[in-house]
Structure formats: structure tokens, C-alpha cells
Amino acid sequence: MSETTPRDVLRFTVGERVQHWALLVTLTVLALTGLALFAHGTWLGRTLIALEGGMEARGTLHRVFAVALMALAAWHFLYTVFTERGHRQLMELLPRGRDFADAAGLVAYYLGRRASPPEFGRYTPLQKLQYWGAGLGSLLMIFTGLLLWFHTQTMAVVPKWVVDVTAIVHGYEGLILFLLLFGWHLYIVHLSPGNFPMQRTFLTGRIDRARMWREHRREYRELFGDAPPGTRDEEER
Amino acid sequence: MLGFLTALEQTIPEGASRFRTVIRVVLGLFIALLLSYIVLEQVGSWRRRRSGRE
Numbered sequence: 001m002s003e004t005t006p007r008d009v010l011r012f013t014v015g016e017r018v019q020h021w022a023l024l025v026t027l028t029v030l031a032l033t034g035l036a037l038f039a040h041g042t043w044l045g046r047t048l049i050a051l052e053g054g055m056e057a058r059g060t061l062h063r064v065f066a067v068a069l070m071a072l073a074a075w076h077f078l079y080t081v082f083t084e085r086g087h088r089q090l091m092e093l094l095p096r097g098r099d100f101a102d103a104a105g106l107v108a109y110y111l112g113r114r115a116s117p118p119e120f121g122r123y124t125p126l127q128k129l130q131y132w133g134a135g136l137g138s139l140l141m142i143f144t145g146l147l148l149w150f151h152t153q154t155m156a157v158v159p160k161w162v163v164d165v166t167a168i169v170h171g172y173e174g175l176i177l178f179l180l181l182f183g184w185h186l187y188i189v190h191l192s193p194g195n196f197p198m199q200r201t202f203l204t205g206r207i208d209r210a211r212m213w214r215e216h217r218r219e220y221r222e223l224f225g226d227a228p229p230g231t232r233d234e235e236e237r
Numbered sequence: 238m239l240g241f242l243t244a245l246e247q248t249i250p251e252g253a254s255r256f257r258t259v260i261r262v263v264l265g266l267f268i269a270l271l272l273s274y275i276v277l278e279q280v281g282s283w284r285r286r287r288s289g290r291e
């Protein structure tokens with residue numbers, strides 16, 4: 001499949017989409033099995049525990065998918081460090097001073113203080129926030145999860161209060177990650193104005209040129225010049 | 238598994254309990270931030286649609 005066609009552009013490769021699906025599946029199972037323990041005293045927790053086959057099965061499921069998340073984190077790390085494309089994506093995702101000005105510009109646009117939204121590059125400030133929130137959040141979950149999984153060994157080297165605090169951090173960070181991805185990320189990608197009911201890029205990996213012009217104009221200009229999609233100048237190129 | 242959970246719950250010291258309160262406040266602020274963004278974008282979108290009709 002070619003990188004670009006007159007209508008759309010390849011935004012995410014098959015490997016990147018597989019990583020996204022793997023993260024979606026692992027975090028969904030981890031959230032459901034973790035929420036069961038987090039809210040074990042409520043009807044929701046009891047229902048989830050019953051659906052997951054009891055406490056023992058829930059724990060096993062949580063650990064199996066935790067290992068899958070660790071493998072995915074290792075894969076993503078190798079992808080971003082050792083492949084040219086992956087490294088370029090990581091560089092594009094690094095927060096820059098301009099992101100703060102762009103985020104402020106976006107708020108001003110929503111408030112009606114400016115006529116058009118800021119021109120974004122390949123990743124908008126909100127997309128960067130979601131990537132780093134999910135990435136660093138997952139690493140923190142892996143670290144605290146390992147301390148709790150091997151709590152006997154942990155308590156052999158640190159005081160008991162460290163395990164208490166780790167349990168609190170793991171539970172609430174999990175809840176924050178859940179809200180970030182299954183609330184905010186879903187809203188921004190699929191439910192926000194212009195995207196409802198679903199944006200297809202996560203399935204096809206492709207982005208329509210008109211959408212690219214609206215949402216990633218700096219990247220569009222770098223690839224295709226200043227003429228908007230569908231105009232005579234752009235078609236002749 | 239439940240034994241570990243019960244042990245954790247029964248022996249959480251006061252310091253950890255205060256820490257949990259701090260974390261809950263952070264969680265509340267985070268939820269407020271996410272909701273304000275959604276409200277802000279929806280209001281902005283509604284204003285633009287309304288001015289487009291006029």
C-alpha cells in the first residue's frame with residue numbers, strides 16, 4: 001500500500017497499529033481485573049470478581065496481562081530506539097515550548113477569542129499529553145505492580161509502609177490511567193465535534209488529506225506545500 | 238490473595254491514610270481538568286455552529 005494517495009496519507013504503519021491494539025487489549029483487561037480488586041467491597045467489584053472467575057483467577061489474569069504489558073513496553077522501547085521511523089515518531093512526540101503556546105491558542109479558539117485554531121504539526125499538544133500520560137503511567141503501573149506482586153521480597157528490603165503507599169499509588173494511578181484513556185482519549189479521538197461517531201485512523205492507519213489540513217497543517221505544509229487539498233495548485237503537484 | 242489485601246487494609250498507618258487523601262484530591266483535580274476541557278470544547282463548538290447559522 002502506497003504511503004500517499006490523492007485522497008489520503010498513511011499516518012500509522014501496521015506495526016504501530018498492532019502496538020496500539022495490544023495496548024488497548026492489555027490495558028482493558030488490566031483495568032477490569034484491577035478495578036475488581038480496587039472496588040472489591042462494592043457491588044461493582046463483587047460483580048467483576050464473579051465474572052472473572054473468582055479472586056484467584058482474577059489475580060492470575062491480571063498478572064498474565066501485566067507480563068503482556070511489560071513485553072509491549074519492551075517492544076515499544078526497542079521500536080523507538082532502534083528503528084528510524086520509531087525514533088522519528090518519538091522525536092515528534094517530545095514536548096516543546098511551542099506546545100504550551102499552541103494549547104493556550106486552542107483554549108482561546110474554544111472561547112471565541114481567535115478566529116482559527118493554531119496550526120499543529122504531526123502531533124497536537126493534546127496527543128502528546130495522552131502519549132506521555134499513557135506511557136509514563138504504564139511504566140509507573142509496571143514498577144508499582146512488580147513491588148506488590150513480589151511483596152514478600154519487597155518487604156524484606158523496605159519497610160511495610162512502602163508497600164502500603166505502593167498499593168495506594170497503584171490503585172489510584174490505575175484509576176487515573178483508566179480515566180485518561182477510556183474517558184478523555186476516547187472522547188478526543190471519537191466523540192469530540194468533527195470526529196463523532198468514529199475516526200477510522202486507528203483501523204486503517206490512514207488520514208484524509210482534508211482532515212490533515214485541518215488538524216495537522218504544519219505537517220501537511222511540510223509534505224505537500226501551502227495549497228489546501230482539492231485545490232488546483234495541490235492537484236497539479 | 239484476600240489475606241494480603243486484608244492485611245494491607247487493616248494495617249494502613251495514619252501516614253499512608255493521609256497520603257491516600259492527597260491522592261484522592263489529585264484524582265479529583267484531574268477529573269475536573271478533563272471535564273473542563275470537554276465542556277470548553279463543546280461550548281466552543283456550539284458557539285461556532287450558532288455563529289455559522291447567523
